[in-house]
Amino acid sequence: MATVAELMEANLLRVFNERDDERRRAAVAATYATDVTFADPEGVVTGHDDLDAKAKGLLEQSPGFVFTAAGPVLINHDLGHLAWAFGPEGAPPVARGIDVALVEDGRIKKLYTMLLPD
Template sequence: MATVAELMEANLLGVFNERDDERRAKAIAATYAADVVFVDPEGSATGHEELNAKAKGLLDQSPGFVFAAAGPVLVNHDLGHLAWELGPAGGPPVVRGIDVALVEDGLIKKLYTMLLPG
């Protein structure tokens, strides 16, 4: 069973940073509960298919951009927190944010993404 820290890293790098549809779908199945709820400033997505569509949409609108962790994963029991950056590969980030996830039974059940100002 994956740790909260491993799930947070898989969320950022294995899902939201993965441009290959098949690899991303496999990572989603291994990382999130079937009824996962993902919430960001634009709205919410429920379940693997909606989450996959959300991740694909973000990647499609930012070609050449990559996500990177902006610090260590912080864990408090079943809650994970990871700061991240998004920008052109090798360049400065253009967006910064944080992900907060609630983990149940070894999978992410709820995921909240917040964008940081500036």
């Protein structure tokens, strides 16, 4: 069973940073509960298909951009927190934020993304 830290890193790097559809869908299945809820400032999506579409859409509108961790994963029991940066590879980020996830039964059940002000 994956740890909270492993799930947080998979969320950022194996899902939201993965441009290959097949690899991203496999990571979605391994990382999230089937009824996962993902909320960001744009709205809320539920389930693997909608979360995969969200990640794919973000990457498609940002060619050449990558997510990087901006610190260690912080954990409090079943809650994980990971700061991140997003921007062109090798250049300063254009966005920063944090992900907070609730983990149940070895999968992310709820995921919240918050953008940090410039």
